Amino acid sequence: MTGERSSFDVVIIGGAMIGSAVAWWLARDRDFDGSILVIERDPSFEFASTSHTNSCIRMQFGTKINVAISRFGLEFIGSFREFAGEDAPEIHLDxxxxxxxxxxxxxxxxxxxxxxxxxxxxxxxxxxxxxxxxxxxxxxxxxxxxxxxxxxxEEGCFDGGTMFSEFRRRARKMGVEEARAEATGLRMAGGRVTHVELSDGSSVACGHVVNAAGPRAATVAAMAGIVLPVxxxxxxxxxxxxxxxxxxxxxxxxxxxxxxxxxxxxxxxxxxxxxxxxxxxxxxxxxxxxxxxxxxxxxxxxxxxxxxxxxxxxxxxxxxxYNTLDQNALLGLHPGCDNLLFANGFSGHGLQQAPAVGRGIAEHIIHGGWRSLDLSPLSVARLVEGAPLTEAAVI
Structure with a gap:
């Protein structure tokens, strides 16, 4: 299923827009030389939220962090070739x-x-x-x-399909592996995920795990004993x-x-x-x-x-x-597990927030915290702290 390798430094559960963005940002970072596996239950993405999105970006949010994320998203769209390479296509924004x-x-x-x-x-x-x-x-x-x-x-519809396909294509060229399987369990020891169990009966050992499972995120979280309101x-x-x-x-x-x-x-x-x-x-x-x-x-x-x-x-x-707590993304490490990172609960904003979130999760894995943009207001820890950050501008 994963070739000869049975252990990866980073295992990403969910290969749609968010998971692919994380994999691409990780693989391109010169400070990261580890192995990456993306697990995707349906590589056709026929029913993924990414495939059904309206592919828009907007500045009109009511929370500072979401506006900041959109500001970077707009920059990323306009400068995609600078980030991805001169051979990359331009991403059109209507x-x-x-x-x-x-x-x-x-x-x-x-x-x-x-x-x-x-x-x-x-x-x-x-x-x-x-x-x-x-x-x-x-x-x-x-x-x-x-x-x-x-x-x-500064707002409109962008070619999210091309961005998504470029994330995947370029990540594969940089050595990211993909597995067509469903994550069925997380093996835990000492407050860490040690293995991800797969639907074909195999398992892979892991250094970090990223939950990028979209609408199925709560199912993945439950495998680690964590209640996720998505x-x-x-x-x-x-x-x-x-x-x-x-x-x-x-x-x-x-x-x-x-x-x-x-x-x-x-x-x-x-x-x-x-x-x-x-x-x-x-x-x-x-x-x-x-x-x-x-x-x-x-x-x-x-x-x-x-x-x-x-x-x-x-x-x-x-x-x-949909994040029922406050309609905002849930990002980063959960206090109950020190190697399971979340990138979930975008409540309709995932495609436009993928560039900033993919970069942020990658930096968190490599450097142990947020670097380019402080995403801590969206920390998944606010579930434990009982500190919602409500975003009213949800369509």
Whole structure:
């Protein structure tokens, strides 16, 4: 299964975007000369969250650490060839921006507070009154909106698929090995993971283990006796075309009604959670077809009259790895195990946070702590400390 090797310095459970980012950052670091194994249960990634993502990045978060992570993510996208090599492809960013809408004063106050934070950190987010919104987006109705928040130029959709494939391809060239298997157990001794047990009956000894199992992260954590508040939650995506195209690109608009929508090349994309947003089975990708006709389309037509005449072209279901504690990533070592690192619970932000988190986890393994960017506010230790860091800007 793993060739002749039965021991690795680092074993990464989960080979999608986060796991691949960790492997790539590790392998490229001159201070690391160890062996790396990535364990992936489904190397086709057909049902991975990475494959169902909308592949966006934004500055508009409400916590300082998430804005900092996005600032690096934007830099990484724009300078990918400098990080990966001159032979790497460029990563395209379609910077249509995000547009958050508030219909009442509490929501408007949250936008004002968040915009002030983002501006202090160098982001170009601007607040727009209802009149300014109408002038900027005359094809939209804002009768129920009192304030908007928009950041053109630094937010949008990037080519996450190419970034992911380059992480994997380049990591393999640098010696990272991959195993098509499922982690079924963690063998423990003295507060450490000594072996990762696999579905084919074999096991591998390990120096460090990284839990990058996405929506299945809690299952992996439980193998070490750790309770992780991460669960799979469904998110629906719809691709549609409009009979009457809009005169400009549509920002990713986070509507107070609970749906979001944006430009998608020559088409448009909309998304939403289920009516009852709760945990689902990790194997459950069943689509609720009624939600398009009964909820999404009416809301689109109400906000944008041109969307009264649209045609659904495609739809799918993906899973958030939803952190029920505070909707923020859970990163680093758990106090209960001194060689098991977590990179979980991104609650829909994993793809855009992968560059910073992959680098951070790699540095933690090599140097014993965060180096380039202090990710300690997202430490998994806050589970034990009872110190949530709530991120309100979750779509």
């Amino acid at each position: 910077d249509f921006g995000y547009l958050y809408l508030a219909r009442d004063e509490p929501a408007a106050d949250r936008l004002r507070t968040a915009q002030a934070l983002q501006a202090r950190m160098g982001a170009g987010t601007k607040l727009l009154s209802s009149g300014q919104l109408r002038a900027a987006f005359p094809f939209m109705r804002f009768d129920d909106v009192i304030l908007g928040s928009h950041n053109p130029g 669960e799979p939650r469904k998110r629906y995506t719809f691709i549609f075309e409009a009979e009457d195209k809009l005169p400009r690109r549509l920002p990713l608009t986070v509507d107070p009604c609970g749906i979001h929508y944006r430009t998608d090349g020559g088409l448009y994309m909309a998304g939403c959670p289920p009516e009852t947003d709760g945990p689902c089975d990790a194997e459950d990708f069943e689509m609720d077809h009624a939600i398009w006709e009964e909820r999404v389309w009416p809301a689109l037509a109400e906000r944008i009259p041109a969307f009264e005449r649209i045609r659904l072209r495609n739809s799918w279901v993906g899973h958030y790895a």
